[in-house]
Amino acid sequence: MDQLREYLKAHAVDDLIGRAVLDEASRRFSHSPHAVEEAALKAGLLPARYQRNRKTLSIGQQLALFQARVAVIGCGGLGGYVIEGLARLGVGTIVAADPDQFEEHNLNRQILCTLETLGYPKTAAAANRVRQINPAITLIPLREALNDECGAKILRGSNAVVDALDSNVARIELAKLCSENSLPLVHGAIAGWYGQIAVQLPGQQTVLNLLQRCKEKAGIEKEIGNPAFAPAVVASLQTAEVCKIITHQNKTLSGRIIFIDLLDMRFQEMQIE
Amino acid sequence: MQITINLFATLRNNRFDSDQRQYPCGITIRSILNDLSIPENEAAIIFVNGRHAGPDTALLEKDTVSIFPPIGGG
Numbered sequence A: 001m002d003q004l005r006e007y008l009k010a011h012a013v014d015d016l017i018g019r020a021v022l023d024e025a026s027r028r029f030s031h032s033p034h035a036v037e038e039a040a041l042k043a044g045l046l047p048a049r050y051q052r053n054r055k056t057l058s059i060g061q062q063l064a065l066f067q068a069r070v071a072v073i074g075c076g077g078l079g080g081y082v083i084e085g086l087a088r089l090g091v092g093t094i095v096a097a098d099p100d101q102f103e104e105h106n107l108n109r110q111i112l113c114t115l116e117t118l119g120y121p122k123t124a125a126a127a128n129r130v131r132q133i134n135p136a137i138t139l140i141p142l143r144e145a146l147n148d149e150c151g152a153k154i155l156r157g158s159n160a161v162v163d164a165l166d167s168n169v170a171r172i173e174l175a176k177l178c179s180e181n182s183l184p185l186v187h188g189a190i191a192g193w194y195g196q197i198a199v200q201l202p203g204q205q206t207v208l209n210l211l212q213r214c215k216e217k218a219g220i221e222k223e224i225g226n227p228a229f230a231p232a233v234v235a236s237l238q239t240a241e242v243c244k245i246i247t248h249q250n251k252t253l254s255g256r257i258i259f260i261d262l263l264d265m266r267f268q269e270m271q272i273e
Numbered sequence B: 001m002q003i004t005i006n007l008f009a010t011l012r013n014n015r016f017d018s019d020q021r022q023y024p025c026g027i028t029i030r031s032i033l034n035d036l037s038i039p040e041n042e043a044a045i046i047f048v049n050g051r052h053a054g055p056d057t058a059l060l061e062k063d064t065v066s067i068f069p070p071i072g073g074g
Helices: A002-011 A019-029 A033-042 A048-053 A059-066 A077-089 A122-133 A148-155 A168-180 A206-210 A229-246 B029-035
Strands: A069-073 A093-097 A138-142 A160-163 A185-191 A194-200 A256-261 A266-271 B002-007 B018-022 B045-048 B051-053 B064-068
Touching (some): A002 A019, A002 A033, A059 A229, A069 A077, A069 A148, A077 A229, A093 A122, A148 A168, A168 A194, A168 A206, A185 A206, A185 A229, A194 A206, A229 A256
Parallel strands (some): A069 A093, A069 A160, A093 A138
Antiparallel strands (some): A185 A194
């Protein structure tokens, strides 16, 4: 690792290190792209792909993101955009869970659904997409639904959990699991022009309390559907919350919920406990 | 007493966005839902003066009630 670090330092331009150098280091020292990117960040070098993150995120915060593990539960409308955002942000390990495969009615909004991925497992499409963005990022595809038996196993070791589910019954189970295992949860949900986002930190039951009266799987989306714009908006807000949780910025949405109305173009904020 | 009611998303259909109504002192949110013909399962998340509440919550003069339908897509 010392030799790798010296090689990276010798080939950096100021504190930036390009993709070609990282690739060559991976070959020369027989380390995975993941190990090389982590070594660069540990040496205080910024992979050039992240140079537009500068000033918003320090190299130390970029390292924290790379060493983090985020579980994304659901790889549909919200999950696809969240995975895309986390990969570009530089989250080093993403667990992507979803039992489904892409169908034609997903094409209107799910970023990972294309003519090429129709019929493929959503988690496989997520793994391919992340590999195309950055092979240094590890995506662990789990083609299964979250339940009591496997839930804790899927979530174990996560620095943050993203609720990208399409069922409020499953959301309540996820919020319980996160509460029991002291894991930060970023809740998001969408329907038509509308969406909502909230954060449940360890020691809190805010999302659990919020959803306690949502006894049915589906909400108003069964009447008004889900067009393209709401998932992109809500998923981006969720990604920003994950970023703040991992980089320990005490400015998360915790204690509040935001309701998004893209028809009236208003964001409504309420207190939750 | 005067109560301000804010409805959101599809709950506005054939009702209103925001309205001020007169109700007897101590009325519960459940009674207001009945008055507005909103089934309880369609009033999934309720706030009084910006704080989380439920159908059993009794209201005071000049309270503002905000009612949201369930949103479940992902």
